[in-house]
Amino acid sequence: MNVQFKKGVLELCVLVLISKKDQYGYELAQNISRKIEVADGTLYPLLRRLTKEEYLSTYLAESTEGPARKYYSLTEKGTDYMNLLVKEWNQFSSAVNDFIEEVLT
Amino acid sequence: MSRNEFISQLESLLESVNQADRNEIIYDYLEHFDIGLANGKSEEELVKELGDPKVIAKDLLADYRVTKAEEDKSIGNMYKAILATFSLSFFNIVFIVGPVIGIFGAYLALSIAAVVLTISPLLLIPQVIIYGFDNIELNIFATILLCGIGILMSIGMIHTGRFLYNVTLRYIRFNIRVIKGGKAK
Structure with a gap:
């Protein structure tokens, strides 16, 4: 898939997944790469940026196995931002789908 | 790897x-x-x-540079503020301190003169002790005249002092405003 296109959508996916439940980086990477082919490494710069912009907050939590994990959770500001992105995405994708239907069916 | x-x-x-x-x-x-x-x-x-670590690093570096540029802006502001303060103090030293020392020196001298003239009748006491009552009428009139001048001068000096105080205060406020203005820009 086109890299730039994926980058934009990745942000939305990350926010939506975290809104469902707080997750740590590895978990998030697994959840995303299950459906979208993405280099896990690029997820961390994205998480860092979203945290800096205060859409996400982080906290460390102990786990039963292995070391403490850095969890990401959605802030109030992040929720607003996610809702905006979802709205934009819906408008955009339905427009694209309309074109496809018009031409290819 | x-x-x-x-x-x-x-x-x-x-x-x-x-x-x-x-x-x-x-x-x-x-x-x-x-x-x-x-x-x-x-x-x-x-x-x-x-x-690829290169791709990851590129992503991180781009973000890092933007953040740094934003920080630089405030460093730039601080620099501007420092420059404003410095150039102002240079201006103060060259164009203000000289005249101010002159004016305050003259003011101090005139104030002392006013005080001395006002208390000049006291000079009659050593005059009488040393020379007796010769020419006493002339001296009394002279010192009364000088005393009058001294009192008038003292009143004048008090007003001038107030004026200088206000001007200095206003000038200090102007300095602060210029420095703060440079910072806020």
Whole structure:
């Protein structure tokens, strides 16, 4: 898939997944790469940026196995931002789908 | 590529990032490896999934530079403020301090003169002690005249003093405003 296109959508996916439940980086990477082919490494710069912009907050939590994990959770500001992105995405994708239907069916 | 190779490659690519930020970034990847290995993946697999460190570093560096540029803006502001303060103090030293010393010196001299003239009748006492009552009428009139002048001068000096005080205060406020203005821009 086109890299730039994926980058934009990745942000939305990350926010939506975290809104469902707080997750740590590895978990998030697994959840995303299950459906979208993405280099896990690029997820961390994205998480860092979203945290800096205060859409996400982080906290460390102990786990039963292995070391403490850095969890990401959605802030109030992040929720607003996610809702905006979802709205934009819906408008955009339905427009694209309309074109496809018009031409290819 | 192994975990250590991946980490050291990323670390060297992020050389220009300050130590604290770099440690934070590296920590995320170390955690990723730790959890991945605990879940039974091999280092090779995890490195492959993470992707090219160069791409990751490029992403991080772009973000880091933007943040730094924003910080630079405030450093620029501070620089501007310092420059404003400095150029103002240069202006103060060259164009203000000289005249101010002159004016305050003259003011001080005139004030002392006013006080001395006002208390000049007291000079009659040593005059009488030394020379007796010769020409006493003339001296009394002269000192009364001088005393009158001294009192008038004192009143004048008090008003001038108030004026100078206000001007100085206003000038100090102007300085503060210029310095603050430079900072706020």
